[in-house]
Amino acid sequence: MRLLDRAPASGLSLRTIAREVGVAPPSVYSQFPDARAMLEFVARECWQQLADAMGLAEDQCAESATSLKRLKAQLAGFVSYAMERPSRYQLLFGFLVDTGALPDEPGLLQPVYRSVLRGVRAIGDDGMPFAADDPITATLQIISLAHGRVALAHLAPRHPGNTPAAIIAFVHSAIERLFD
Structure with a gap:
């Protein structure tokens, strides 16, 4: 992980990892x-770290927090993880594309997807309508929205509107519109 935090995943190799940890390549x-x-x-x-960051952010909500506030907290955790660890985050989606792995393969996107889906369903259980046809569609919209905004920020990290706080505000505003 230290290597990923210093450089993109394209620089990872088994030899590089061996050198980093001080062992022979074999x-x-x-x-x-x-x-x-x-x-x-x-x-x-x-992927698990991302889901854990989302869960931790949600856990920091007061017990009395609404389901919408809890979902927004999850997505703040999503954005924070992605912006603080760009190489790790880019690996997540780059790995899926580069290898042809499908997002529904066990252990890849599932922890994040399940967390957001649980939040969307809780909002529905609270009687809040959402613009999507069903919870699965709403979940995919939310993940796509957050990922898209983060990906754009990674393209221009020094742009003033691409701070984690600005991205979180953007995502929160869009989520509010989905559940208006």
Whole structure:
């Protein structure tokens, strides 16, 4: 993970990892048969870290917080993770594209997807209507919205509107419109 925090995933190799941890390359090869297997392992870890960041942000809400506020907190955790760890975040979606992995493969997108879906369903259970046809569509809209805004910010990180706070405000505003 330290390597990812310093450089993009494209610079990861089994030899680079071996050098970073101070072992001979064959030691790493005994853990991973190839670079793709290693990247898949790292991507799974990053997906779980992202879901954990979302859960932690939601857990920091008061028990009396509305389901909408709890969902917004999750998405603030999503944006914060993505903006604080751009190489890790970019690996998540780059790995899916580069390898042809499907988002519904166990362990990839699922922790994040399930967290948002749970939040969307809670909002529905509270009687708040949402603009989407069903909770699954609303969940996909929310994840797409947050991911799209983060991806745009990663393209121009120094633009004043691309701070984590500004992106969170944008995502929160859009979520409010979805559940208006």
